[in-house]
Amino acid sequence: MITLSTLITGFVLFLGGHCALALFHPTRTKRPSERHATALLLGLALVPALVIGLVLAIGPLGPILARALALALAVGGTFALFRTRECNKAKRAPLRLPCNGEEYFGLIGFIAILIFGAFIVFYTATMPMHIFDPVFHFAYKGKLLYSEGLMTSSWMDVEDSIGRVITHPDYPPGVGAIEALCGWLGGTFSEDAARPLFALFALAAAAFLFGTLKDLGRRGSWLAPVTGTLMWLAMPFLYYSRLPHKDWGKGVYGLFFGPDAAEAKYGSTIGPKGPIAGEWSMPDGWTLDGAGDLPLAALFSCGFIILLRFVFAKRDQRDTADILIAGTLFGGGALMKNEGLALLAVAAVVFGLTWLLGLLRGAKQDAEGSRLMIPFAVGLALVVALIVASPWLAVRADIPTIGEDYPSRLSPSGLAESWNATQAVRISRVTSEVAQVPVPRIVAGGFADAFTHIPRFGLVWILFLASVLFGLARPKRLLYSPALPAALAVVGACALYALVLFVTPWNLDALFKTAIPDRLIFHVAPLAIFASILIIDSTGERE
Amino acid sequence: MNGLPSKAPSLLRYLLPVVILMTVFPGAFGALYTRTWLDERQGKGIDQQRASIKGVPWFKPEFRGLVKRLKEHLPEGTGILVEPHAVDEKEAQPGGRTRWFLYLNYYAYPLRIYAYEPKLASGTLVDYTPWIDHHFEALNIDNSLQGMSASIKRDRLLKDADKQIAKRDIEWRLTYPISQSFRMENVKLYHREDGAWAPVAIPAFAALADSIFAANEAGL
Numbered sequence: 001m002i003t004l005s006t007l008i009t010g011f012v013l014f015l016g017g018h019c020a021l022a023l024f025h026p027t028r029t030k031r032p033s034e035r036h037a038t039a040l041l042l043g044l045a046l047v048p049a050l051v052i053g054l055v056l057a058i059g060p061l062g063p064i065l066a067r068a069l070a071l072a073l074a075v076g077g078t079f080a081l082f083r084t085r086e087c088n089k090a091k092r093a094p095l096r097l098p099c100n101g102e103e104y105f106g107l108i109g110f111i112a113i114l115i116f117g118a119f120i121v122f123y124t125a126t127m128p129m130h131i132f133d134p135v136f137h138f139a140y141k142g143k144l145l146y147s148e149g150l151m152t153s154s155w156m157d158v159e160d161s162i163g164r165v166i167t168h169p170d171y172p173p174g175v176g177a178i179e180a181l182c183g184w185l186g187g188t189f190s191e192d193a194a195r196p197l198f199a200l201f202a203l204a205a206a207a208f209l210f211g212t213l214k215d216l217g218r219r220g221s222w223l224a225p226v227t228g229t230l231m232w233l234a235m236p237f238l239y240y241s242r243l244p245h246k247d248w249g250k251g252v253y254g255l256f257f258g259p260d261a262a263e264a265k266y267g268s269t270i271g272p273k274g275p276i277a278g279e280w281s282m283p284d285g286w287t288l289d290g291a292g293d294l295p296l297a298a299l300f301s302c303g304f305i306i307l308l309r310f311v312f313a314k315r316d317q318r319d320t321a322d323i324l325i326a327g328t329l330f331g332g333g334a335l336m337k338n339e340g341l342a343l344l345a346v347a348a349v350v351f352g353l354t355w356l357l358g359l360l361r362g363a364k365q366d367a368e369g370s371r372l373m374i375p376f377a378v379g380l381a382l383v384v385a386l387i388v389a390s391p392w393l394a395v396r397a398d399i400p401t402i403g404e405d406y407p408s409r410l411s412p413s414g415l416a417e418s419w420n421a422t423q424a425v426r427i428s429r430v431t432s433e434v435a436q437v438p439v440p441r442i443v444a445g446g447f448a449d450a451f452t453h454i455p456r457f458g459l460v461w462i463l464f465l466a467s468v469l470f471g472l473a474r475p476k477r478l479l480y481s482p483a484l485p486a487a488l489a490v491v492g493a494c495a496l497y498a499l500v501l502f503v504t505p506w507n508l509d510a511l512f513k514t515a516i517p518d519r520l521i522f523h524v525a526p527l528a529i530f531a532s533i534l535i536i537d538s539t540g541e542r543e
Numbered sequence: 544m545n546g547l548p549s550k551a552p553s554l555l556r557y558l559l560p561v562v563i564l565m566t567v568f569p570g571a572f573g574a575l576y577t578r579t580w581l582d583e584r585q586g587k588g589i590d591q592q593r594a595s596i597k598g599v600p601w602f603k604p605e606f607r608g609l610v611k612r613l614k615e616h617l618p619e620g621t622g623i624l625v626e627p628h629a630v631d632e633k634e635a636q637p638g639g640r641t642r643w644f645l646y647l648n649y650y651a652y653p654l655r656i657y658a659y660e661p662k663l664a665s666g667t668l669v670d671y672t673p674w675i676d677h678h679f680e681a682l683n684i685d686n687s688l689q690g691m692s693a694s695i696k697r698d699r700l701l702k703d704a705d706k707q708i709a710k711r712d713i714e715w716r717l718t719y720p721i722s723q724s725f726r727m728e729n730v731k732l733y734h735r736e737d738g739a740w741a742p743v744a745i746p747a748f749a750a751l752a753d754s755i756f757a758a759n760e761a762g763l
Contacts, residue, residue, distance in 0.1 A: 001589060106559065112563060122577075128596065135649060143652050147652075161707055162707035164657060164658075165664050239573070255568065402670075459565055533555070536553070
């Protein structure tokens with residue numbers, strides 16, 4: 001539901017981001033869509049960091065302090081917004097709508113983007129928060145921040161034979177910080193009032209992709225921005241993760257005509273306890289319900305692209321603000337989900353490889369600038385990320401870890417053990433029959449299912465694979481393209497997640513029922529779209 | 544890193560129509576969702592909306608009723624020890640949807656929900672079975688295990704539990720059967736009186752809770 005506090009919090013996040021953007025003093029002129037999207041992403045990263053830092057320092061903010069903070073951010077942001085608007089007025093030509101015959105699909109696509117953008121807001125505003133993770137892993141931390149702060153007995157008292165209940169106490173509280181702020185501004189905590197704010201992550205990433213691909217695609221063409229943005233906003237996984245029924249034909253029919261109509265046409269599925277009627281009794285939709293996956297996907301992917309633009313820019317066009325913005329978004333991502341820290345490591349390795357490749361090929365940008373510019377920029381971005389995430393990182397080690405201490409499990413012996421291990425997998429829904437299957441095969445099967453699940457991801461992953469193969473067929477062009485580091489980051493993140501699933505203490509069969517590994521690969525979906533579009537858009541260019 | 548010059552046709556011109564075509568999946572979902580919303584939830588308050596969503600255990604009216612009653616009559620911060628007292632015969636392998644203590648922990652907040660072995664209680668589904676076993680095998684909560692060793696182990700654990708309960712000033716205990724369905728008549732409430740748990744009938748709960756609260760407020 002959209003309440004006054006939802007609207008005020010949304011504006012505070014947006015204007016707070018503009019305030020930060022002005023402080024970073026960017027020199028690169030941005031399209032309005034990219035500028036506002038960058039500001040919103042900055043707000044979505046920095047404001048939670050600020051809230052967590054303040055809660056750590058002085059305890060729950062309460063309505064008065066929160067409203068004072070909101071007012072300060074709003075005033076500063078409004079001033080910054082008008083100032084940058086004046087600066088940009090003279091520099092940009094007005095946007096031309098795609099109206100020539102060649103690009104009329106661009107116009108249709110653009111209208112579809114607007115429709116899906118509106119639907120995201122409607123969807124988040126009209127559905128109560130109802131999925132396990134968003135409520136119990138994330139919103140609960142929002143309640144704790146709102147009422148009692150960090151590091152209280154609610155977070156810590158899990159070590160004795162009797163104690164408090166808290167799922168994943170060491171999950172970062174960035175999502176909860178947004179919900180707590182919305183609660184203070186409205187005077188009462190409500191996860192349902194905060195739910196529409198998660199639409200902002202999807203919309204900001206969409207506007208950012210649009211602006212960036214408009215800049216990086218063919219000049220004057222709407223093909224790249226419209227295709228990329230539509231692939232993101234129309235990715236089914238944003239809205240639902242399961243078809244109404246597990247049987248494909250029945251599931252797809254149910255999606256189009258309703259689960260009951262599918263039931264009537266195909267008959268009931270018989271499960272171990274009898275007929276399974278109306279399997280899809282609710283729309284699920286992990287991403288927009290308030291879990292950390294969408295925030296991480298938006299912040300990490302956009303941060304990576306911003307840093308990529310700095311690294312690949314000509315020396316005189318490099319904007320130091322891009323490093324600070326990218327670092328802030330990375331830090332914000334680390335506050336949304338623990339995987340944000342792992343993705344930081346992936347980014348560091350990928351940019352390291354990019355630098356080495358540049359040195360090997362004697363790239364122009366290195367000849368023009370310092371050879372150490374890239375490592376310096378990436379190092380600075382990582383430092384900024386750690387500073388942004390520091391309010392949480394400062395206390396995280398003291399908060400108990402329950403069950404999922406992955407770093408300690410990712411040892412050679414742990415991996416070797418998992419390589420030879422087997423787990424029970426249910427092979428029939430009708431008889432509850434299970435079979436022991438090797439863990440590597442379960443993990444590989446889970447990823448293969450996710451990558452090829454078209455009703456869930458549309459063409460995103462198939463297109464990514466095709467574009468990478470296409471790029472590899474023209475290695476020289478790929479070597480010089482920013483699509484290469486983006487694609488490497490996608491592959492690296494997926495490989496890292498596969499390793500983590502290898503050693504997870506979870507039963508994989510049970511875990512995969514909660515839309516894993518789909519929720520993991522979703523973290524780099526915007527980056528995969530970006531890389532695919534760049535590679536495909538370069539078709540027809542001479543190598 | 545500038546835009547590419549437009550020299551030759553981009554494959555995107557063929558891809559975009561396909562991408563537009565693929566919007567039928569989320570488009571169908573959007574249409575179905577909107578229709579459901581119009582039919583079932585439009586114009587309803589948040590509680591009614593929650594009640595209309597099927598398949599979410601913590602939206603079940605009886606559960607919401609219990610939460611409402613507890614929050615109305617117990618002061619903020621009151622500690623409640625929540626434990627399963629039986630396993631529904633239908634639950635051969637209790638699934639995640641039977642974790643009522645987790646739902647209560649969120650929705651009854653700021654009441655403080657406590658559990659035995661909180662690490663297992665807070666863990667993944669893999670930890671859920673050992674958590675249940677702890678109640679029925681180690682704590683022998685339903686007295687189903689006989690024999691000296693079970694009795695000694697149980698007494699030792701309960702002695703430690705008494706200390707932990709006193710340390711945390713837990714005054715209430717709520718027990719429920721492990722089951723996907725939630726029935727108020729299957730929930731049992733106890734109040735701690737002189738170190739022992741005295742059963743309180745749910746209908747009498749409100750009056751008792753109010754009188755205890757009033758007595759505490761008056762410093763009796």
